[in-house]
Amino acid sequence: MALGDRYATDVFVNCPFDDKYRATFAAIVFSIFDCGFRPRCALELDDSGEVRIEKLFRIIESCRFGIHDLTRTELDAANRLPRFNMPLELGLFLAAQRFGDSKQKRKRCLILDREPYRYQKFISDIAGQDIQPHGNSAKQAIRRVRDWLHNHSSRETIPSGIVIHERYTTFQRELPRLCKELRLHPKELTYKDYGTIVSKWLLLNA
Amino acid sequence: MTKAAKRVRTVQTPKVKSSIPASKIEKAIRVVSKGVTAKRDGGSPKSGKPSRSW
Numbered sequence: 683m684a685l686g687d688r689y690a691t692d693v694f695v696n697c698p699f700d701d702k703y704r705a706t707f708a709a710i711v712f713s714i715f716d717c718g719f720r721p722r723c724a725l726e727l728d729d730s731g732e733v734r735i736e737k738l739f740r741i742i743e744s745c746r747f748g749i750h751d752l753t754r755t756e757l758d759a760a761n762r763l764p765r766f767n768m769p770l771e772l773g774l775f776l777a778a779q780r781f782g783d784s785k786q787k788r789k790r791c792l793i794l795d796r797e798p799y800r801y802q803k804f805i806s807d808i809a810g811q812d813i814q815p816h817g818n819s820a821k822q823a824i825r826r827v828r829d830w831l832h833n834h835s836s837r838e839t840i841p842s843g844i845v846i847h848e849r850y851t852t853f854q855r856e857l858p859r860l861c862k863e864l865r866l867h868p869k870e871l872t873y874k875d876y877g878t879i880v881s882k883w884l885l886l887n888a
Numbered sequence: 889m890t891k892a893a894k895r896v897r898t899v900q901t902p903k904v905k906s907s908i909p910a911s912k913i914e915k916a917i918r919v920v921s922k923g924v925t926a927k928r929d930g931g932s933p934k935s936g937k938p939s940r941s942w
Contacts, residue, residue: 688900691900692903715899715900716899718897718898718899718900719900720900720901720902720903721902722903726903726904839897856917856920856921859920860916860917860920863915863916863919863920864908864912864913864916866908872906873904874902874904874905874906874907875906875908877902877904877905877906878901878902878905878906878908878910878913879906879913879917881899881900881901881902882910882913882914882917883917884899885899886914886917886918886921887917887921888897888899
């Protein structure tokens with residue numbers, strides 16, 4: 683498959699999409715945009731005409747960078763079973779990096795969890811990867827994402843984590859009134875709406 | 889950020905875009921950011937106290 687010229691800027695975000703994680707996810711998406719990259723994730727997949735795993739293959743293939751958050755290890759409250767989608771998508775990403783062509787071998791991967799070394803208890807095979815804790819804090823998540831993108835790209839224009847967090851705080855303060863102007867509710871913002879608003883806001887508040 | 893750094897810094901547009909027209913989003917951002925700026929400068933914001941929740 684021919685890849686577009688966005689390979690070097692696209693960042694696959696593999697994380698929970700539940701309400702508890704919403705604030706961390708919002709911070710990570712903002713941080714990726716503010717670093718000059720483009721977030722990609724499974725929430726793009728609303729076209730029912732393609733098998734879900736095929737869509738995931740396509741997104742993973744088109745992203746040089748991948749952020750994988752393994753925070754959500756709890757059993758589902760309703761059926762008492764764990765969710766395996768995130769470890770599966772991490773495995774797909776690592777396999778593409780390992781067995782893919784020269785372009786895929788350039789992939790870089792950041793693994794996030796809420797506590798340091800907790801992963802050793804449930805997925806110890808990933809030892810040796812870049813694994814960072816964020817403590818369920820938006821500020822820490824922003825810093826981890828920013829520092830990692832800065833380390834693995836040649837960009838000299840990436841602001842520091844504190845600067846991004848300050849901008850994120852300003853954005854969060856303005857978001858409820860932005861939503862009101864757009865006749866949206868902040869709690870019901872879709873991924874498409876949120877990403878577009880963040881991107882435009884950063885362009886106008888550079 | 890230095891002038892040189894600011895000049896080359898870019899913001900990517902999302903892969904999947906909102907169905908809300910870009911011009912409408914830009915207008916809302918300008919209205920809200922203008923209100924915040926006025927408040928910071930001691931003027932009156934366009935609307936009431938902002939919430940920190942998403």
